[in-house]
Amino acid sequence: MTTETPTTPKAPGRPARIAALLGGGAPVYALLAALLVALAVTDPGFYEPDRLLAFIRRAAPLVLLAAGQYLVIVCGQFDLSVGAIVTAGVVVAAELYSEFPGAHWLVVCAVLLGAGALVGLVNGLITTGLGVPSFITTLGMMLILEGGVFFWTGGSPQGYLPDDFRAIGRDDVFGGLPWAVLVCAVVGAGAVALMRSGFGRTLIATGDSERAAALSGVRVHRVRTVAFVLSGAAAALAAVLVGGFSGVSAQAGSGLEFEAITAVVLGGVLLGGGRGSVVAAMAGAFSLTALFTLLNLQGVSGALESTVQGAIVIAAVGLGAADWSRLRRRSPSRGGPPS
């Protein structure tokens, strides 16, 4: 998707873009608020501190994935490989512990983060260097990772995850504050700081108009590659949280790539890049988790859950799009995948 399409709807001017950064996610905040109210009505105990923290802990992996995915999407790309990175991360961690039972958890985490970043680097280089659309690059990477990791381990994870490794996903730092919430907060703050920095602005500019960015001296390829690297690392960190939360599994990350993209889009971020805020993307992840929790608590028939989920996602994104066109007084009917 690096091919230029010069006539993509022109981005709004600078003031409008700042407004978009702040207000672009408005619908998602409304959605999140509505879901949280619904949760409160369904389950009055939901707002007790420990339960609220437990909710954030549950949302944490998706929030990390959404933050990483946001970076990739806002510069005009896709990362479909994050679910596979999560699965591979959990399986590889188990494999590492079965080979080196005494390994320190920090070392294992570092190895995973490094590997995730490396996968992101490969994604980025293939996408920018060879000009393969990121949808295809990361789809291929998904197949390669899923196949490769199970080819290596003979079909299923071969080791256990020890308690000290699992602490990040499962235990509390102190009092009632889970590690995962802390990680989530740190990453969230980091992402916001990143987007406010010069890099963040060039990232959005790249997604907005690759050509304009390149003309004004942005090294487009490098910026995009960095976005992929960060997304890969975020996915690896999510793998640490998921593996910690629920232990060894052969399908820890299945479907997470679609959930992450859905979360980002719910946050009002435009597929195709150039618009949307990282806070709104993370709010999208919280909304999605709140929706799952609500459906659980409501006791919606398990089988119908996906129907409700699908309808709500379409409706929410549709409403978001409608708001946009009214605010911006133009019709950004960009139906297709971004180019």
Next chain:
Amino acid sequence: MTAGSPAASSTGRLAARLAWRLSDPAVGVWLAALGVTLLGWIVVNARGGDFLTQPNVTIILQNCVALGLIALGQTMVILTGSLDLSVAYLVSLGTLVAAETMDGREGNIAWAVLVVLLLAGAVGLANGLIVTGLRVNAFIATLGTALILRGWIEDTYTGPAGSVPGTFRRLGYDRIGPLPVSVFLLAAVAVALWLICRRTRLGHHMYATGGDEHAARLSGVRTHRTVILAHVLCSLCVGAAALFLAARFGTGSPWAGTEARYDLESIAAVVLGGTLLAGGRGGVVGTLGGVVVLAVLDSVFNQLSVDPFFKNVLRGVVIIAAVAVWTRRRRRGAPRRTA
């Protein structure tokens, strides 16, 4: 080659023309299919096997049909700059509705065919309307539809259901010489879509919309209607695939589409065939070539008993590599359009 003698210049022109031809992915992918077949033949024969036997050729062709039909449909939406991720669940639902409507009675066949195509058309219409009317990005819109269909299937069916009468099952099993009857279905659909792409106004509008929606709209193309029709065409193809699979299974199967991952596989086949994911370039011929490459590869993997996990790795590499090659050629200046 400078123009020295007339002979040299004509060879030069010939070479240029040949290069021009070869840089057309639709030609390239068929050459690749030929190459893979040859390679398979060599490898399998070297191991004392026999690759191009009648049963094997029949099986390879047979394996092209379901993915081929779906990928052809997917080509229509991708050309238009859209995308359809709901095909996998639609194909499952299609087999179930077909088999239940037929209910083992020959008199119901025509009715069942009609019902399945109507259902498919309706889903396509819904997809198209959500994408254009609600301005929801196709990725999210069809993901949402997929979830809705999933809920419907899971809530309604607890396993395979319905029964296909013997006459209709012939569509899945009969052959004329080495050619399975179902290949004629695939060919008929392919010819019909080729004609639509190349000979009708709708086809030209599809290319125009996919190439540059804004410009197309300015030059009077009713882009919304074009996108909607492309989605309907896509879903009708999926309906045809569902009918074929029902004929093959003798019953409806709720996991027919998802376990084969037709959503991502069909997109992979389309881009393997040289169609630009962003839309506007590519076509039916290339997609068929992509499907053949995948089917032949599968057959070679079978013959060599490649580990199923390793197969995924190879598939991922092939998809990325192919698209990298097409991109490279396209950058050197390729024909504007193929079909």
Next chain:
Amino acid sequence: MRRTSVVKRTSSVKPTIAVKSTSPAKRTGSVLGAVLLAASLLVSCSSDAPPDGSPSAPAGSGAPDDDAGREAEFFAQEEYDQQLSLMGRSPEGPEGRPWEQMLIPEMIPTEEYALPEAEAADIHLCFSNAGVFNPWRQVGMTTMEEEVAQHEEITEFTVIDAEGQDDKQISDIQELAGQDCDALIVSPNTTATLTPAVEEACGRVPVIVFDRGVNTDCPVTFIHPIGGYAYGAAAADFLVDEVDPGGKILALRISPGVDVLENRWSAAELAFEESELEVVDVEFTDGDPATAKSVVTDAIQRHGGIDGVWMDSGATSVAAIEAFEDAGEEVPPITGEDQQDFLQAWSERDLTALAPTYPTFQWRTPVIAALRVLAGEEVPEEWRLPQPTITEDDLESYVRADMPPLHYAMCGCEDMPGYPQAWGG
């Protein structure tokens, strides 16, 4: 010649279908319809069709077990009663080798398949596998490979993996039936959809079906453990015994629509209905531990505690246990499966638990059966294997700390030369 007739039929059918089609979309629809109709009208040009007969008839005698075929929601009372009675019965066969044992066998002769002396030491065995898409199937596949390695007379073992796709497995079976296999083992991905392909193969090579069945009795033998009803009922009965009346039961299922799992649940549902327990939630986890943990946590909150957990398979049982621990609650009576991680958690935490199994040792049996058939020895028409349940009493004999977490303990593989390395131990 035939092709001309196709064209003619197409053109004659088309006008009746293309009623008022003007748009290209409709036109394609009508073309599709016409082509399909024409294809369906083709009666005379067959050459690969499976033998006529009615594989679509649900009353195949060879497939009584987990699959109830096309009407999976239909509860088969007779089958249910039989499975429950079989659980209490002691099998025939060698002690300590459950994969060679059989319940109420009706032996059939197989002389017609016996190989001539010269070929008996050079057997080509073929296997069409549904896939290795979950740890149960991976453990099983390894077990089968090791079983094959034990028999020197099997000189070639061809496996084609369908990767969970019915359409591919149909082709795989056709492909294998066309090769020079001496016997064909099939583990069907879906009962109903593979019936025609298996019927076609039966005419060419002795076929042995295991795990799921097919709706035809053409295979020489169909190998399977007692079945899903017995599994579900064993787990439910345990909870009925262990949980006080009025207790709140949470049922965790993998996903809807899988026939095998539907049967487990329908038997459990029946047992719970007859008891004084209350099933407060039935939830699907997609086999994902993270989802399972969330679901259990929510259920504990919503119902102010859960008194028993019923599971239709073991993939997420440890996550369920941890959900109780993390919520600061005592783990109630829980059922799982014979996966190592669950058995170890059970043993370490001294839980009240039960592990019904769908034993992976059944992957050994088809190889043994194939060799018997090719030697002309009699085999049961339906080879019902025992289906042991792991209880507190024999738990310790199945716990093996050196095996991977997702290893299935009931693999019957401990006596094999490759154990434990081949299974990842």
